[in-house]
Amino acid sequence: MIARPPRIVLAAGGTGGHMFPALAVAEVLKRRGVEPVLVTDDRGERYAAPFGNIDKHVLPAANVTRNKLTGAVNLVRATSAARKLLADMRPVAVMGLGGYATLPALIAARLRRIPTCIHEQNAVLGRVNRLSAGFIDRIALSFADTQRLAEGHRAKSVVTGNPVRAEVVALAGVPYGPPGDGGAVRLLVLGGSQGASVLSEVVPPALARLPEEIRARLQVTQQCRPEDIDSVRDLYARQSISSELAPFFTDVAARLVESHIVIARAGASTISELEVTGRPSILVPLPGAMDDHQTANAASLAASGGAWVIPQPGFTAETVSDRIEALVRNPDALAVASAAARGRATLDAAERLADLVLELANQRLDSRAASTAEQPPGTDNLAREWRVA
Structure with missing residues (x-):
């Protein structure tokens, strides 16, 4: 008889920003012989296709921000529903x-004395993590300087x-070379599902304000709604700016490193x-954005020297044009920022979360096992393997 691999529930919902880390951890767990199970909600279900044949369960909506x-x-x-499922x-x-699918799964796990993180x-x-931080066992952070983490919870926190x-990690070793004298300046504009319009409104006129010698060097790849x-294509054409526009790029990783x-x-x-x-x-x-988390994200990277932040109220054609011209004329600043950003990277984050x-x-x-005369077969060292009975 073959023992079933031990199961670990990954609860995530709401957006791709929650679902992708869940997928990355699921893939690591599968490689280690553990059976991941996805628990999500109706919003997260829209992002569940990449999980393939991983077992999936959809909980009723648990949005706690309503009345x-x-x-x-x-x-x-x-x-x-989560208690029955567990x-x-x-x-x-x-x-x-x-995401909101997380909270009921964690509460149910706590009630059943199942370890949680x-x-x-x-x-x-x-918000959901703040609500659950007091009763879960461990907290994994992406930023060492994470805000709104209670002082009493830092002892059980770890930066992972x-x-x-995976396609981005595969390109992590591609070196950065700033634009050379007179060479092409490749600009990538990524709006995201909630923000492409303001970039479409500001970036084209910003580039149009650049000196002709810089405009002629531009190669713009821009995500637009x-x-x-x-309208964006027309403005670039009138300024003779080379551009490629699309609502979505399937090869963002390659364009990023270029x-x-x-x-x-x-x-x-x-x-x-x-x-x-x-x-x-x-x-x-x-x-x-909830809790203004994007400002905190950007500030953390900028503080290391890896980026420049322009809050949206100050994101004007003049401000953006001045910033881009300054950077193009000072490629050493771009090289320094590249090194600073790369120095913050954690390539094995999924492995750390699985650990x-x-x-x-x-x-x-x-x-x-300690409470029984004999340890159950197939479950004694999950970090390395599960064994058949």
């Missing part, structure tokens, strides 16, 4: 990676970094990818 009564009802309903699958640990992708501990896509593409300067929002995944590839950036944090949750699982199994 208190509705939020309480949703949370109780989702937690009840009772059926009997996981050895539960990791929460953000959470991962925070941003430089500000998110934030996983990035579909409704913005025609760029000299990146203009982007400051989501956690973007920051991590800039660090891994060591690309200098001008960051425009999304106003109104953390497996450490908790092993502690549980060691405790369980």
Whole structure:
């Protein structure tokens, strides 16, 4: 009889920024002979296709930001469903990676005395993670200077970094070369799903203000919302600026390492990818993001010298044009920023997160084995292997 691999639940929901780290950890766990199980909500389910044949479960909505009564009802309903799910699958640990699907799964795990940990992708501990930080076992951070982490919780925190896509990690060793005298200046503009319009409104006129000698060197790759593409293309054409525009690029990793300067929002995944590839950036944090976490993300990278931050109220054609001209005329500053960004990268973040949750699982199994005359077969060292009985 072959023993079933031990299960570890990865609870994540809401956005791709939560779901991708869950996928990265799931892939590591599978390689180590552990069975990952995804627990998400209806929003997270939209991002679940890349998980392939990994077992997936969708909990009822548990949005706690609505009115208190509705939020309480949703949370109780989702937690009840999570308790039944955990009772059926009997996981050895539960990791929460953000989003509202995380909270009921963590509460249910606590009630069943299953080890728990959470991962925070941003430089500000998110709402759900703040709600659960007091009762979970370990906290994994992407930023050493994470804000809104209670002082009493720092002792159980560890910096693991934030996983990035495998195709980005594969290009981590590509060296950065600033634009040479008279050579092409490759500019990558990544708007993201919530912010492309302001970049489409500001970046083209900013580039149009540059001296002709710099405009002639520009090679712009820009992500635009579909409704913005025609107007952006027309402006670039009138200024004879070489450009490639699209709502979405399937090869962002390759374009990232080819760029000299990146203009982007400051989501956690973007920051991590800039660090891994060591690309200098001008960051425009999304106003109104919950807890203003994008401003904190951008400030952390900028403080190391790896980026320049322009808050959206000051993100004007004049400001952007002046910044780009200064950087093009001072390529050494770009090289310094590249090295600073790369120096913050954590290439093995997914491995570190897997190590953390497996450490908790092993502690549980060691405790369980110690209370029996004989340790259960196939479960004594999950960090390395599971064995057949």
